[in-house]
Amino acid sequence: MSLPPTPIRCDDPDNRDEQQHKSGWFQFMKSVATFKGDLASLSAPPFLLSPESITQFSQYFNDHPQLLIAPSKEGNAEKRALLVMKWFLSGLRRQMATKNEDGTRKKLKPLNPFLGEIFLGKWVDDAGTTELISEQVSHHPPQTAYHIRNREHGVTLEGHIGPRSYFSHTINIERRGFGKLTLSKYSEDHVFTMPKVHVEGIVTFQIAPELGGTSYIHSSAGFTTKIEYCSKGWLRGSSHSFKAALFRDGAEKSPLYVAAGQWDGKYTVTDSRGKIVDTVDLGSLKRTPLQVAPIEKQHPLETGRAWQHVISAIHNNDIFAIGHEKSKIEVAQRAMRKEEAREGRSWERRYFTQLEQYPDVEKLALRGKGEPCHDYRVFWKFDESKYERILENQTQGIKSPTHARFDSGVGMCLDDIEVERE
Numbered sequence: 001m002s003l004p005p006t007p008i009r010c011d012d013p014d015n016r017d018e019q020q021h022k023s024g025w026f027q028f029m030k031s032v033a034t035f036k037g038d039l040a041s042l043s044a045p046p047f048l049l050s051p052e053s054i055t056q057f058s059q060y061f062n063d064h065p066q067l068l069i070a071p072s073k074e075g076n077a078e079k080r081a082l083l084v085m086k087w088f089l090s091g092l093r094r095q096m097a098t099k100n101e102d103g104t105r106k107k108l109k110p111l112n113p114f115l116g117e118i119f120l121g122k123w124v125d126d127a128g129t130t131e132l133i134s135e136q137v138s139h140h141p142p143q144t145a146y147h148i149r150n151r152e153h154g155v156t157l158e159g160h161i162g163p164r165s166y167f168s169h170t171i172n173i174e175r176r177g178f179g180k181l182t183l184s185k186y187s188e189d190h191v192f193t194m195p196k197v198h199v200e201g202i203v204t205f206q207i208a209p210e211l212g213g214t215s216y217i218h219s220s221a222g223f224t225t226k227i228e229y230c231s232k233g234w235l236r237g238s239s240h241s242f243k244a245a246l247f248r249d250g251a252e253k254s255p256l257y258v259a260a261g262q263w264d265g266k267y268t269v270t271d272s273r274g275k276i277v278d279t280v281d282l283g284s285l286k287r288t289p290l291q292v293a294p295i296e297k298q299h300p301l302e303t304g305r306a307w308q309h310v311i312s313a314i315h316n317n318d319i320f321a322i323g324h325e326k327s328k329i330e331v332a333q334r335a336m337r338k339e340e341a342r343e344g345r346s347w348e349r350r351y352f353t354q355l356e357q358y359p360d361v362e363k364l365a366l367r368g369k370g371e372p373c374h375d376y377r378v379f380w381k382f383d384e385s386k387y388e389r390i391l392e393n394q395t396q397g398i399k400s401p402t403h404a405r406f407d408s409g410v411g412m413c414l415d416d417i418e419v420e421r422e
Contacts, residue, residue: 029202032167039165040112040142046322050107051314053303054163055119057110058134058146060095061157061179063287065127069153071190072183081223081246082257082269084181084190086280088217089227089244093264093282096197096240098208107314108199108207111307111326114333115139115347119303121292128152132290133387135351137380138162143177145352147382154184160380161194173197173209180361191364192217195229210239211263218364222249223256229263240264301350350390353383 024045035042062068067087071080099105113136123130130150137145137160145160159179166172175194182189196213211229218224227244240262245255254272261267261280269278292298298305306329313321340346358379 032171035167037166038141039167039171040163044109046314046319047317048107048109049310049314049322050110051311053111053113053117053119053307054142055113055117055134055136055144055303057095057161058119058144058148059121059132059290061091061146062123062130062132062148062290063094064090064285065123065125065130065150065288067285068130068148068157068181069127069150069155071181072153072155072185077186077188077219077221078223078256080183080186080188081190081217081219081221081225084217084219085225085227085244085246085257085259086269087181088192088225089242089259089263089267089280090282090285092195092211094287096209096211097264111310112142113139113144113303114306114329115337116301116350117303117306118299118301118350119292120299121290123288123290125288127288133351133382135349137349137352137354143380145380145382147351156182156184158182158382170202171199178361186221189220189360189364190217191361195227198231200231211242220360220364223247224249224252226252238262242267349380349383349386351382351386352380353386355379355381 024047028042028045028048031042032039064087067083067090070087071083074080074083097106115136115138117136119132119134121132123132128150129152130148132146132148134144134146137143141162141164143160143162146158148157149155157179159177161175161177161179164174164176166174174196177194179192179194180189181192193215195211195215197209198212199207200210201207210231212231213229215227215229216224217227223246225244225246227242230241230243231239242260242263244259245252246257246259247253247255256272257269257277259267259269263282265283266279266281268276269280271277292304293302295305295308300306304311309325310322310329313325336347356378358381361379
């Protein structure tokens with residue numbers, strides 16, 4: 001959203017909305033600048049809310065299933081590591097884009113998932129069927145676990161992300177956690193971390209996210225990819241830039257491949273001799289759409305069904321309906337947490353199980369200079385036994401509850417919660 005280039009007419013409703021949004025934005029920023037703690041707990045102005053939940057962000061890892069499965073078809077470990085790097089970079093474009101695919105400008109603030117929220121879907125294309133399961137496994141601190149797999153090609157991607165936002169000159173977001181891409185054919189893991197995010201344009205009201213810092217991809221085959229992100233400076237540089245080096249463990253100064261360019265546009269890959277071996281145009285890659293069930297067939301905890309009225313209000317720019325529908329979900333969730341606390345029980349995660357240790361991941365993530373993969377001493381792993389039990393119940397006609405205190409599908413009665421545990 002940009003500042004109007006011409007004087008404001010008081011009788012122009014679009015200009016009035018623009019000015020109201022601008023005023024609301026600066027009032028919000030005043031609160032942000034003085035707030036201590038995670039900014040996620042602050043309520044953003046309705047006009048900043050995006051019609052998507054953070055649980056949906058895991059789908060961006062697989063906008064291009066062919067790139068996800070490509071390493072499973074490569075017999076050379078060094079080239080597999082390079083293909084994994086290309087896959088990883090392809091997932092940054094849409095999750096950080098400032099515009100939707102129809103050209104409209106994206107809203108800044110996604111919906112904060114409630115505990116137990118799930119997002120399910122699948123991709124079907126020449127790569128076969130790739131499944132997605134995403135679940136909000138923790139609310140304080142917020143953590144979203146995800147599991148993506150293509151059985152035909154033996155490729156599995158899973159991990160969790162715990163965003164933490166704070167203000168220091170601008171809005172900054174750390175994405176703690178890790179991801180692990182497993183290639184079963186080679187018994188090979190690739191563990192990666194996510195870059196940091198900061199928000200640019202808060203003064204001019206041309207709000208846009210930018211990546212910064214460093215992220216890593218560590219391969220159990222003995223390779224590391226180090227990706228450094230840079231934003232445009234006052235005098236030089238360009239937005240959305242990065243430089244990545246792929247090297248054998250312990251040989252960072254002798255990279256096998258170097259990739260440089262823009263993570264949302266074009267970049268080139270050169271080998272150890274400086275010869276260009278590939279040029280990638282991320283904007284030209286064909287995206288495979290994710291298929292999700294119609295809302296009426298979704299589980300009450302699924303993102304689309306649970307947030308449907310909030311999302312509809314956001315699309316209609318109905319500020320009062322946004323606040324009303326969002327409040328219903330939040331009130332119901334607080335009531336459920338209080339009831340759990342009184343009874344001395346906790347919410348049962350549907351697809352994931354918490355681990356105190358994950359030796360294979362920790363070993364890879366702490367390689368090299370000891371860059372940790374997360375700041376939490378906790379891991380979330382996809383639980384195949386839970387998944388199989390849910391499928392078995394569905395086969396036997398045991399349905400999940402559909403009765404809800406509110407039509408959002410989130411404020412379930414306590415009796416329903418007990419049934420949901422299956």
